[in-house]
Amino acid sequence: MTIARALPLLSLILLAACSADPVPGPTEQIIVREPGDAAVETAVAAPEADPALALIAAGKAAFANCSACHAIVADAANGVGPTLYGMIGKPAGAVDGFAYSDALNASGIIWTTAELDAFIANPAAKIPGTTMVAGALAEPEQRRAVIAYIESLSAS
Numbered sequence: 001m002t003i004a005r006a007l008p009l010l011s012l013i014l015l016a017a018c019s020a021d022p023v024p025g026p027t028e029q030i031i032v033r034e035p036g037d038a039a040v041e042t043a044v045a046a047p048e049a050d051p052a053l054a055l056i057a058a059g060k061a062a063f064a065n066c067s068a069c070h071a072i073v074a075d076a077a078n079g080v081g082p083t084l085y086g087m088i089g090k091p092a093g094a095v096d097g098f099a100y101s102d103a104l105n106a107s108g109i110i111w112t113t114a115e116l117d118a119f120i121a122n123p124a125a126k127i128p129g130t131t132m133v134a135g136a137l138a139e140p141e142q143r144r145a146v147i148a149y150i151e152s153l154s155a156s
């Protein structure tokens with residue numbers, strides 16, 4: 001690309017960067033091609049191109065609502081709550097070394113995605129007497145994302 005052709009583009013980018021308003025949304029990549037050049041395909045699909053990956057990424061971010069009390073790595077020490085690694089498919093109250101409430105121990109729940117959804121929406125309604133007193137997510141989309149993230153770290 002010649003400098004003369006690059007300059008207007010450059011000033012555009014500078015203008016955008018200096019503008020007082022924050023630029024909303026994700027940054028876009030601008031690919032400038034000379035006429036006749038072959039199109040260059042990006043080799044790796046961006047995560048946002050795959051809805052399942054995007055949901056897991058959103059869930060990882062939303063897990064900030066849980067991480068004060070829960071780790072989500074294999075063999076992590078329990079915190080205020082038990083580690084949530086591999087939770088999908090586990091019976092409630094099954095993490096070694098965690099002192100659960102009697103209510104949770106007696107619940108008989110197997111943590112499917114549907115059971116998790118109900119619990120995270122309102123823990124005390126799902127398991128009256130649970131000691132999980134914070135971390136409820138009212139927003140269904142956030143729950144869906146967090147559950148997808150937990151599922152991505154569980155045996156299939």
Ligand code: HEC
Nearest residue numbers: 065066069080081092093094100101104130131132134135
């Ligand atoms: C303020 C601390 C706290 C926060 C925040 C929190 N939890 Fe908990 N969680 C707990 C405690 C304590 C327990 C154990 C409850 C009991 O024994 O009754 C628990 C239990 C659980 C269980 C049951 C685990 C098992 O082994 O049966 C799941 C699933 C769970 N939490 C998911 C979440 C998710 C997902 C979030 C975030 C959206 C979250 N929690 C946020 C404290 C918390």
